[in-house]
Amino acid sequence: xxxxxxxxxxxxxxxxxxxxxxxxxxxxxxxxxxxxxxxxxxxxxxxxxxxxxxxxxxxxxxxxxxxxxxxxxxxxxxxxxxxxxxxxxxxxxxxxxxxxxxxxxxxxxxxxxxxxxxxxxxxxxxxxxxxxxxxxxxxxxxxxxxxxxxxxxxxxxxxxxxxxxxxxxxxxxxxxxxxxxxxxxxxxxxxxxxxxxxxxxxxxxxxxxxxxxxxxxxxxxxxxxxxxxxxxxxx
Numbered sequence: 001x002x003x004x005x006x007x008x009x010x011x012x013x014x015x016x017x018x019x020x021x022x023x024x025x026x027x028x029x030x031x032x033x034x035x036x037x038x039x040x041x042x043x044x045x046x047x048x049x050x051x052x053x054x055x056x057x058x059x060x061x062x063x064x065x066x067x068x069x070x071x072x073x074x075x076x077x078x079x080x081x082x083x084x085x086x087x088x089x090x091x092x093x094x095x096x097x098x099x100x101x102x103x104x105x106x107x108x109x110x111x112x113x114x115x116x117x118x119x120x121x122x123x124x125x126x127x128x129x130x131x132x133x134x135x136x137x138x139x140x141x142x143x144x145x146x147x148x149x150x151x152x153x154x155x156x157x158x159x160x161x162x163x164x165x166x167x168x169x170x171x172x173x174x175x176x177x178x179x180x181x182x183x184x185x186x187x188x189x190x191x192x193x194x195x196x197x198x199x200x201x202x203x204x205x206x207x208x209x210x211x212x213x214x215x216x217x218x219x220x221x222x223x224x225x226x227x228x229x230x231x232x233x234x235x
Contacts, residue, residue: 061197068193072186075193079200088189095182102175104145109168112142116161136161 059079068075073088116134118126126132134140141156142164159167 057200059197059200061194061201064197065190065194068190073189075190076196079193079196081196084192088185091185092182092189095178095185099175099178099182102171102178106168106171106175108144109142109164109171112140112144112159113161113164113168115140115142116164130161134161140164 057080064075064078066075067078072092073085076082076084076088116130116138118124118129118131121127137160139158139160142159143156
């Protein structure tokens with residue numbers, strides 16, 4: 001009986017010691033985990049914030065086209081294609097300069113063409129007719145500006161009325177063509193901004209896989225011929 005009681009007391013004491021050690025281990029593990037979390041409280045938040053800050057910019061095609069229509073190269077700036085901005089501006093500036101150049105030349109030869117006609121008095125009987133003493137072979141000096149922004153007509157050449165009319169019409173055609181080309185460049189810039197925004201939203205991944213599968217083909221024979229084909233999957 002005494003031996004049974006002694007064994008029972010030893011068993012209870014060992015269980016008590018094991019429970020205390022288990023509690024100590026669990027407490028130490030819990031405190032170590034909490035200490036790790038407390039030592040690095042901003043790591044997760046910092047990474048989350050960095051991920052938020054590094055989110056990929058996804059442009060909206062409609063907005064890109066709208067900005068491009070409102071201002072030159074506005075759509076390219078919205079798409080963050082900054083290297084395209086000087087190209088668009090240079091193309092529009094070149095087209096505008098060319099249109100102004102031919103406009104100035106046209107105005108000069110238009111004034112020379114009018115110098116052959118009597119346009120002083122609208123009520124006169126000779127209004128709109130060749131001036132007295134002039135005919136189709138008569139030559140008059142036509143002054144034109146040396147530069148497109150130079151208001152002085154320093155140079156002059158002798159032309160008859162047919163020559164002046166031909167040069168005047170040519171310059172007018174050049175001017176109208178330059179206007180059309182400049183407008184086309186502006187429209188192309190709008191289209192390019194819209195297309196570039198669409199391409200930026202296009203899913204381009206490295207998962208380009210292919211597999212081989214059997215295929216029955218019948219090119220130029222009566223019975224089908226077994227073969228294989230490669231199937232590419234673009235995702």
